[in-house]
Amino acid sequence: xxxxxxxxxxxxxxxxxxxxxxxxxxxxxxxxxxxxxxxxxxxxxxxxxxxxxxxxxxxxxxxxxxxxxxxxxxxxxxxxxxxxxxxxxxxxxxxxxxxxxxxxxxxxxxxxxxxxxxxxxxxxxxxxxxxxxxxxxxxxxxxxxxxxxxxxxxxxxxxxxxxxxxxxxxxxxxxxxxxxxxxxxxxxxxxxxxxxxxxxxxxxxxxxxxxxxxxxxxxxxxxxxxxxxxxxxxxxxxxxxxx
Amino acid sequence: xxxxxxxxxxxxxxxxxxxxxxxxxxxxxxxxxxxxxxxxxxxxxxxxxxxxxxxxxxxxxxxxxxxxxxxxxxxxxxxxxxxxxxxxxxxxxxxxxxxxxxxxxxxxxxxxxxxxxxxxxxxxxxxxxxxxxxxxxxxxxxxxxxxxxxxxxxxxxxxxxxxxxxxxxxxxxxxxxxxxxxxxxxxxxxxxxxxxxxxxxxxxxxxxxxxxxxxxxxxxxxxxxxxxxxxxxxxxxxxxxxxxxxxxxxxxxxxxxxxxxxxxxxxxxxxxxxxxxxxxxxxxxxxxxxxxxxxxxxxxxxxxxxxxxxxxxxxxxxxxxxxxx
Numbered sequence: 001x002x003x004x005x006x007x008x009x010x011x012x013x014x015x016x017x018x019x020x021x022x023x024x025x026x027x028x029x030x031x032x033x034x035x036x037x038x039x040x041x042x043x044x045x046x047x048x049x050x051x052x053x054x055x056x057x058x059x060x061x062x063x064x065x066x067x068x069x070x071x072x073x074x075x076x077x078x079x080x081x082x083x084x085x086x087x088x089x090x091x092x093x094x095x096x097x098x099x100x101x102x103x104x105x106x107x108x109x110x111x112x113x114x115x116x117x118x119x120x121x122x123x124x125x126x127x128x129x130x131x132x133x134x135x136x137x138x139x140x141x142x143x144x145x146x147x148x149x150x151x152x153x154x155x156x157x158x159x160x161x162x163x164x165x166x167x168x169x170x171x172x173x174x175x176x177x178x179x180x181x182x183x184x185x186x187x188x189x190x191x192x193x194x195x196x197x198x199x200x201x202x203x204x205x206x207x208x209x210x211x212x213x214x215x216x217x218x219x220x221x222x223x224x225x226x227x228x229x230x231x232x233x234x235x236x237x238x239x240x241x242x243x
Numbered sequence: 244x245x246x247x248x249x250x251x252x253x254x255x256x257x258x259x260x261x262x263x264x265x266x267x268x269x270x271x272x273x274x275x276x277x278x279x280x281x282x283x284x285x286x287x288x289x290x291x292x293x294x295x296x297x298x299x300x301x302x303x304x305x306x307x308x309x310x311x312x313x314x315x316x317x318x319x320x321x322x323x324x325x326x327x328x329x330x331x332x333x334x335x336x337x338x339x340x341x342x343x344x345x346x347x348x349x350x351x352x353x354x355x356x357x358x359x360x361x362x363x364x365x366x367x368x369x370x371x372x373x374x375x376x377x378x379x380x381x382x383x384x385x386x387x388x389x390x391x392x393x394x395x396x397x398x399x400x401x402x403x404x405x406x407x408x409x410x411x412x413x414x415x416x417x418x419x420x421x422x423x424x425x426x427x428x429x430x431x432x433x434x435x436x437x438x439x440x441x442x443x444x445x446x447x448x449x450x451x452x453x454x455x456x457x458x459x460x461x462x463x464x465x466x467x468x469x470x471x472x473x474x475x476x477x478x479x480x481x482x483x484x485x486x487x488x489x490x491x492x493x494x495x496x497x498x499x500x501x502x503x504x505x506x507x508x509x510x511x512x513x514x515x516x517x518x519x520x521x522x523x524x525x526x527x528x529x530x531x532x533x534x535x536x537x538x539x540x541x542x543x544x545x546x547x548x549x550x551x552x553x554x555x556x557x558x559x560x561x562x563x564x565x566x567x568x
Contacts, residue, residue: 054448074450090448092441094508095434103438104449106431115432144253147562 003066005030005199006051006082006168011060013046020046022223023060028168033190033200035210035231038220039243044203047220048172051201052084053077075104081167085157085174093146097138098127100145101160130163131156134189151182158189168199175209187213207236219243245564252561255502256514258553262546263521270528277531281406287527288409289478292416295519296471297490298497299423300464302515305498306427307460308440308507309364311353314468314494316375318487321346321469322476323379330388335395342473343466349375350465354458364461372491379484387482400478412474419467424512436460441508496543497522500550521546 004027013021021043028034038044049055051062053074062069064080071077077084084090091100098120107119107126127141136155138148145153154174161169171190175183190213193200204210210217211231219227219239226242227234251257270278277283297314304311321342328338353371357364400410427433438446439453446453468487476482499505500521501514525542 052448053450074448078450084448086445086448090445092438092445092508094441095437099434099437103434103446104451106434108431111431115430117429118431118434120429 002029004028004063005065007063008047008051009061009063011047011050011057011062013043013050013055013058020223021050021057024220024223024225026218026225026228028199028201030199031194031197032216033193033202033214035214035217036201036203036220037205037207037210037217037239037243042220042243043223044220045172048084048170048201048203051077051082052170078105078164078166081165082170083161083164083166083168084170084172085154085161087173087176089153090157091145091153094144096142096144097131097148097156098123098141100156101127101130101141101163105164126163127159130159134159134162149182150177151179151185154178154182154186158186162196162198166198168201169193170201170203172203173205174202175204175206183209190214207239211236249561249564252557252564254511255504255509255554255558256511256517257502258557259501259514259517259521259550262550262553263517263524266521266524266528270524270532274528274531278528281408283527283531285402285408287523288413291519291523292410292412293471293475293478294490294493294497294522295416295516296419296474297468297494298501298515298519299420299512300467301491301494302498302501302503302510302512303423303427303436304460304464305495305503305505306440306507306510307436307457308443309354309357309457309460310368310495311461311464311468312365312368312491313349313353313371313375314464315487315490316372316379317346317349317465317468318472318475318490319482319484320349320375320379320382320472322473322482322486323383323484325473326388326390326476326482327382329391335393339473342469346465346469347462350462351458353465354454354461357461358454358457376484376488383482383484387484390476390480390482394477396477399474410478412478415470415474420512420516423463427512432456432459437508439507493522493543494519496547500547502550502554518550 007027009025011021011024024043024047036044046055050057051071053071053076056072062071069080092103102123107122109117109119124141131138134155136152136159138152145156148156174186178186187209190200190202202210202214214231216230217234217239218225219242221243227239297318301311301314324345325338325342328341329335349371353364353368356362357367398411399415400412402410403414427436435446435451435456438451439456443453472487475486497518498510498515501516501518503510503514522543525546526539529539529542530536
């Protein structure tokens, strides 16, 4: 059980001449909540995009539960049990909650070559269940996501990630643009991941949020990991000094 | 009650539907009861499917967040391909398959070029409009070929139904409309189309093959336009290279009148059809009311602007209705 659930080894990524990620190696342990901190351009978003399949690394390896894996798209990442909640929200505002919850993973009544009729009843039922499981109170799964508040949207995104029974949940700046009350809810959620045996990777600008809900903090600067310590072994001041 | 009102006000095709009903009543009284006679309706129903088929494709493509200005040219090229092949003694079924293939190729090229080079589909399909129109004239050699007599016109344009009110093309149109509506609202593919047009980054992040979804919509749009062109040629009995000119903009107007958003993600097949019905009803109604026919484009133009304003107003009003979510 000491084997890390996800580990990246010596990852590199270039963007047209810019070396954005320079040999990053991190192990994420089971049931651990890791805070990933860094300034804009430090490479944390690139690292997350590689793990969630939005981009591919130029060099380096990714291991999931000890197995070397190739992640060539978001679907690969989801199949490996990695769910990502994005800063700019992975919801389509012009679609209903039920439809959003199952984008790309619609339960089907019958299909040929991957295209067919969706089981709309099941989508509505399961989305109601998924939403109440994350303690969010929305009356109708038919409401458009565009009509929800930022916090409610983030809640639906979390409900979606939990519904698909992920092993690792990446939260990319989930508290941006949220009210204090909604932020606290998200932080409480990151804390609760441990009880549900889910590894959390929490990306944030806000040191206080990370220290409030994570077991470990990893700081990145200029494309490299500059600090990797248990929360108990470090202080906000120390982390700030290395950024 | 409030919730119901909100749901209906958010339906993008509502404004156009209300307007259609109003106009039908107006023209009925202005034309001295001529508008709703069987003879007149037969004329309207006979022409409507051709533009409606084009508008269905354009609507789906616009929901997917893209544009197609080449539909009018494909409308002419497809039947011309069929007709020219048939003058070389190719049987109808083979010529038809070749015509459909031409449409598929054009749709694929529209989508592929747009995505591969990340250029606006407005540009790609504007270019394709000229290319396809030119090809139509080139393959015809400048003279429309004669249609052979053994064409299955009965299958596409003969009159059917009670009082011979409809042509076969109307049946085709209804079948296509139902199928495409179901595709859009009930299948996972429809879900992907809406997601791709609604918010592309989210669709990509959820692992939807957005490039393939878009290309599929481009192909659907081209094939439906070509099919519509074939129907018109069979109705007129001659493959003129100039048919479908200006149709691309009328189809866009129809989609927009029916509540489809230019920005993608919002719209319905039914909306596009109502848009077409409005255009046809205005065309026909103005004539029956003995208004100078040159006012037709004026009416369509004002209607397009009015419909978009009415739609956005309705949507805003609907949003303002507070219901618990």
